[in-house]
Amino acid sequence: MRTADPTGAAPVPTETVATGTVPTGTVAPRPTRPAGRTVLRIGPWVALPVRRASLVAGTATLLLLVVAAAATLSMGRLGIQLADLPSALAGEATGKNAFVLNRLRGPRLVVAIATGAAFGLSGALFQSVTRNPLGSPDVIGLGAGAGAGAAAAALFLPGVLPVPVGALLGAVLAMAVVFFATGTGFRNPGRLVVAGIGVAAMATALTQYVVYAVERDKATALTSYINGSLSARSWDDATTIWTVLLLSLPLAALLARPLSVGEMGDDLSSGLGARPGRTATGAVALSIVLSAGAVSVAGPIAFVSLTAPQIAKRVTRGGGPHLVMSTLMGALLLVLADLTAQQLPLFDNLPVGLYTMALGGTYLGYLLLREWRRPA
Template identity: 70%
Template sequence: MTATAERARPGVLRIGRVVALPVHRGYLLAALAVVVLLLGASVATLTLGRLGIPLGELPGALVGGAEGSDAFVLERLRGPRLVVAIGTGAALGLSGALFQSVTRNPLGSPDVIGLGAGAGAGAAVFALLLPGTLPVWLGALAGAALAMGLVYFATGTGFRNPGRLIVAGLGVAAMAFAFTEYVVYVMERDRASVLMAYVNGSLSARDWDHAATIWLVLAVVVPLAALLGRRLDASEMGDELAAGLGADPTRTRVFAVTLSVVLSAGAVSVAGPIAFVALTAPQIARRLTGGTGAHQALAALVGALLLVLADLAAQQAPWSDGLPVGIYTMAIGGVYLGYLLVREWRRGRL
């Protein structure tokens, strides 16, 4: 009993007199485990398969000694793809954590309520319909913002009521997907793979420009999300309690949704609307931390892990043959939704 009590209490990280942050051992262990798994999956991504860099040569190749086909695989083929996958997964995980905090509902997630779909439609317009008028990422941002605007007004009560939000969001998501498919159909009649990339999301043939885009987005948003984290924790307990604690719930919501939109747009502009990472990653992170707070950072790590694993399957599974990664994340999401359903049913809430 005392042992558990001791373990549940945080240690404190101090830097001089200025900084004092509580650090939970369980949280650190969970984060460490996810990082180790992520490293393992990354090594597997670079080494497995016909073109894989042999494990023994990987350390040398990474510090700059890659030659011949290894150099091509590392610098052109799998290296950028892996870096994009990690960044995109992290962006999706963080985006989902922010949005789920705002909506207080696992389904109030960017991929369910049309944020990703809106970004995808925006990207499709400016990549296919009007190429060259706007950068694709700006198009994605405009699409995501427009989709959220529609959802916001369609609910009639803003983002406060999760039930209305999900219904309105599903409608907006369906319209955005239909629009994307229309654009792709009109422009690229005979290229099914393009449609797949815009509707499901794909990580094939990514280059360092994609990597730079998504990591730049993370570099800007992550510090801001860290500033917002504790206020979000307070607003999770309801608007009235948050206001009583001195954390303005309306402002918190606006900031969190804005950051979430930017992250989603960034992710979509480099990889298309990859489904369900934003929904599942924060939920797994919560299970791992037991509500000690700061689960946003862990959600980003878990998101990166999920996407790298899904992309590993997309590249190496024997039946795969070029299936886009989005199909695998959709499968993960389906399994997770099933689990959620069973859990709620057991608790008698359904």
């Protein structure tokens, strides 16, 4: 195509491209990435845009998790020497090292990583749907329901129904009650929280009754479980929680984009073609599955699902649900809490849930101080 110049100059050959009309021989500018983003390529077909701050924070969190895992296996009187740790992990452990790795600390560590990751991802999904930074599956009664189920199994069906199975059934029953009590399923975050608070109150009352009703030695073991414990975990527990986590990760990846759009509001997300109601139901259901799986192997460990997404959001300094970062942060927080529970000399064999409660309380106090200091 040739265009005439009104001044009489020689015509300049041009061609039409997607970006407009440019002279022939010139290269159309490539679309630029948003500032601060990096593209991760997996093979020739997959390209994932990632914020650099998120990539740096995720890498640092993963490195800290590796360090915490090595400390868990090596610290203390029964720990594996750091020099022997690589060979032990390669399958060459013998004697005491084999016992520590295969029976004492190895399963406990693997369960802690997956359980913390499941709680962190569960909290990120729930907070994104409810748009509530203080929201978590605990708020809607899942943890309390699990505790009540464990307590009921210990009192009414001792030796017949295992306590972890009772906890899982209690969590599922509590969520079923919440689902029907709202009248809209999991679609209305406000009704969800109100119904969950009521279910949690009733479940806590049942748990406290059982603790007082059972014998003292059984009550001690039950109290340890309903506060969240990682002691005496087995490879079967590790298989259970890792199966739940690995099956949930692809579903969470499918929800990531609708959740990001949904944070702009239901009206705008509907205008962009998203389905807020369906996204909310799917995210809450997946959050419940993750939390129930974690509770079934470790008990209702509190505050990990609340604090992990908030810390993830602050270290990445960006918008969005932060699913990957929340997963890594949840794993790191629980491994650190369990390491403290094992190695702190002041207390012996306290449930790890007590340490996460202390962490959560400290974090909430920090948030409260920030609000006080913020100018009106």
